[in-house]
Amino acid sequence: MNGQLTAALRELPGFMANHVLISATALALGLLISLPLAVIAARNGRVRVVVLGIAGLIQTIPSLALLALFYPLLLALSALTQATFGTTVPALGFLPSVLALTLYAILPILRNAVTGLMGVDPKVIEAADGVGMTPRQRLLQVEVPLAAPVVMAGVRTATVWTIGAATLATSVGQTSLGNYIFSGLQTENWVFVVFGCGAATLLAVVADQLLGLIEAGIVRGRTRTWMFGLAGLVVGTGLALIPLLSAGGTSKSPTYVIGAKNFSEQFILAELMGARLEAAGSRVVRKDSLGSAVAFRALAAGDLDVYVDYSGTLWTNVLGRTDVLPRAELLSELKRALMQRHGVTMLGSLGFENAYVLAMNAPAANASGIASMADLALKAPQLTLGADLEFLSRPEWSALKSAYGLNFKGERSFNPTFMYRALQTKDVDVISAFSSDGRIAANNLVVLSDPKGAAPSYDAIVLLSPRRANDANLVSALTPLVGAITVEAMREANLRVDRDQAKATPKEAAAALGTGLPPTRAP
Amino acid sequence: MAVDAVSLAVPAGAFIALVGTSGSGKTTVMKTINRLIDPDRGVVRIGGVAVGALDAPTLRRQIGYVFQGGGLFPHMSVGQNIGVTPRLLGWPPDKIASRVGELLELVELPQDVAGRFPAQLSGGQQQRVAVARALAARPNIVLMDEPFGALDPVTRDILGTAYKGMHSALGLTTVMVTHDIQEAILLADRIVIMRAGRVLADVTPQELLQPQVDPDVAALIAVPLRHARHIQDMIAAGVRTAPS
Numbered sequence: 110m111n112g113q114l115t116a117a118l119r120e121l122p123g124f125m126a127n128h129v130l131i132s133a134t135a136l137a138l139g140l141l142i143s144l145p146l147a148v149i150a151a152r153n154g155r156v157r158v159v160v161l162g163i164a165g166l167i168q169t170i171p172s173l174a175l176l177a178l179f180y181p182l183l184l185a186l187s188a189l190t191q192a193t194f195g196t197t198v199p200a201l202g203f204l205p206s207v208l209a210l211t212l213y214a215i216l217p218i219l220r221n222a223v224t225g226l227m228g229v230d231p232k233v234i235e236a237a238d239g240v241g242m243t244p245r246q247r248l249l250q251v252e253v254p255l256a257a258p259v260v261m262a263g264v265r266t267a268t269v270w271t272i273g274a275a276t277l278a279t280s281v282g283q284t285s286l287g288n289y290i291f292s293g294l295q296t297e298n299w300v301f302v303v304f305g306c307g308a309a310t311l312l313a314v315v316a317d318q319l320l321g322l323i324e325a326g327i328v329r330g331r332t333r334t335w336m337f338g339l340a341g342l343v344v345g346t347g348l349a350l351i352p353l354l355s356a357g358g359t360s361k362s363p364t365y366v367i368g369a370k371n372f373s374e375q376f377i378l379a380e381l382m383g384a385r386l387e388a389a390g391s392r393v394v395r396k397d398s399l400g401s402a403v404a405f406r407a408l409a410a411g412d413l414d415v416y417v418d419y420s421g422t423l424w425t426n427v428l429g430r431t432d433v434l435p436r437a438e439l440l441s442e443l444k445r446a447l448m449q450r451h452g453v454t455m456l457g458s459l460g461f462e463n464a465y466v467l468a469m470n471a472p473a474a475n476a477s478g479i480a481s482m483a484d485l486a487l488k489a490p491q492l493t494l495g496a497d498l499e500f501l502s503r504p505e506w507s508a509l510k511s512a513y514g515l516n517f518k519g520e521r522s523f524n525p526t527f528m529y530r531a532l533q534t535k536d537v538d539v540i541s542a543f544s545s546d547g548r549i550a551a552n553n554l555v556v557l558s559d560p561k562g563a564a565p566s567y568d569a570i571v572l573l574s575p576r577r578a579n580d581a582n583l584v585s586a587l588t589p590l591v592g593a594i595t596v597e598a599m600r601e602a603n604l605r606v607d608r609d610q611a612k613a614t615p616k617e618a619a620a621a622l623g624t625g626l627p628p629t630r631a632p
Numbered sequence: 633m634a635v636d637a638v639s640l641a642v643p644a645g646a647f648i649a650l651v652g653t654s655g656s657g658k659t660t661v662m663k664t665i666n667r668l669i670d671p672d673r674g675v676v677r678i679g680g681v682a683v684g685a686l687d688a689p690t691l692r693r694q695i696g697y698v699f700q701g702g703g704l705f706p707h708m709s710v711g712q713n714i715g716v717t718p719r720l721l722g723w724p725p726d727k728i729a730s731r732v733g734e735l736l737e738l739v740e741l742p743q744d745v746a747g748r749f750p751a752q753l754s755g756g757q758q759q760r761v762a763v764a765r766a767l768a769a770r771p772n773i774v775l776m777d778e779p780f781g782a783l784d785p786v787t788r789d790i791l792g793t794a795y796k797g798m799h800s801a802l803g804l805t806t807v808m809v810t811h812d813i814q815e816a817i818l819l820a821d822r823i824v825i826m827r828a829g830r831v832l833a834d835v836t837p838q839e840l841l842q843p844q845v846d847p848d849v850a851a852l853i854a855v856p857l858r859h860a861r862h863i864q865d866m867i868a869a870g871v872r873t874a875p876s
Contacts, residue, residue: 236705238668242689
């Protein structure tokens, strides 16, 4: 528990700095766009209807979807700029996060600013004209100060929303306080989840209070009060950003972007690769908790330099193949096709699979003499299958079922945690499992062999982006990992992170996994 | 059309009252003077210069304006309200401050009111501030839109009389819009009666008190005359029947 808290605190400066960076940038842009737009909209009814309509429409898009939509949009834009100007636009990380959050911040600011400006008493506006103010003086000296309380209420709403929604930026590869939440959810590290939520909430509350001070200062005409609030915001933002300045040093060493999808094994492997690159003197940037489909496209587009994926996933999702090839043939065909179609280099297989398999309690399997799927088929009518929520509808299951003629007494679906528990309490006899899951070893389970090779293989493979294909630093640091990680070693590392007692961080698990591996070869 | 074929000449130093029911066009006519409204056709001249040719904000800074209900800026202190036009004209701050003090004295408000906000003042005090603001930049011309309409009769009388004094002492030219004929008779030296965008009569108060040919003008003046006679009769009766 204490160790988890220490680990969380160690990441805080970096996560907080990035979170403040994207939130503050998005809010500043939101203000810059909304305020002039509000002035125009308050004067012109037609503009008002159109602008508020569009902003309202954007607001109805769920924030996660808005973030996700910017990725393909920027990817297309990148292809366009590549063709016309020869430069690409980064489609992952800072840019999509800030763009989506800016769009999200616009509506509350815009709507309140329009309401505030239109709510100024027409008699007071006439008085401003009557005492001889120019339209600009009237706006700045009368309309803006009188609308300010309503405008500031909108700015405060936008700030709280933006700081909250910025946690979602993690899913498009932008570091934020969401890194705690996403990784914590996947590794069932509730200390991280609570820590991330708490930090984001605290940030939102502090920002809101400082803005409240500015609001109160403006309403009561107390210059010192709103200056104090503004100074607090500026100084606070500045302080939060300091870790980024030191990180952005002038180091000449190459920087590699390592991607990870959203589960423990991916975090551990990314840590392992990162540690090896840093040991070789390179700098490393991590993009964690990426969506499965996003990761490969990001690599192909050069937004990532390296990540680990699984042969079966790439075979069906990227190459669109439905046939099942023997393990070695599939790997060589995959290697050829990824290079040919996407310019992506397959550095090699790490040595273990993370496939859908069937597992049983070891004593029960021994007692019934079941070691393979073929053995299982004979006993299946007396046994009950427990599956995770999607297994029974996946192609792997139909392939196994038809290849071995599996016909169970009953089939039940569970949340993975409860599925393992049901096997322990013997409510079910056989379960679907991921072959590198740490609980296979911890719960003393056996994985049934697949003598017919009916299920597609899911070898963990290291992929390099097109621009890093011949990067000597990267290749020499990571090549020793090829074929070096056994499924037993990976299970143990996963278990360290996933278990409830004496939980380790992915970094600690990676360090344990990495001991004894061959050192980096000189390039 | 709010106003049609209105022709008025206002000599310097005059106190003109524009009188009529709502919708008669009296306010529209007054607002063309400082270009709060620009007429579709026709011309307004001040000292021979057509106001349409002048920059509207510059013109308005030279003309005092007392708004209906005061029209004070709620987010500015009384001092800032009074000093707003001098500030727009670029007066130095110390000169503005001493001018604000002078004006508070002129409208008979204590000096510490300068730091208060309009919402903290009574209606009568707000109207005094509005008069002070109109006079701040030493205009020669003052326009007043129902200046004392929302006040109780006593305050109204006090303020009206006080303003009349300032008008004479400062040598102002004043155009006042009011729907109250009695107020017009008491304050103005010339009364312009409007109906449906046209001038119905342009007379002195004395002339207005003579028997009128136009039935509308006659009806307008009949009410205050009847009230005055009624009160006089009551006073006379009271004197006769009072116990000795």
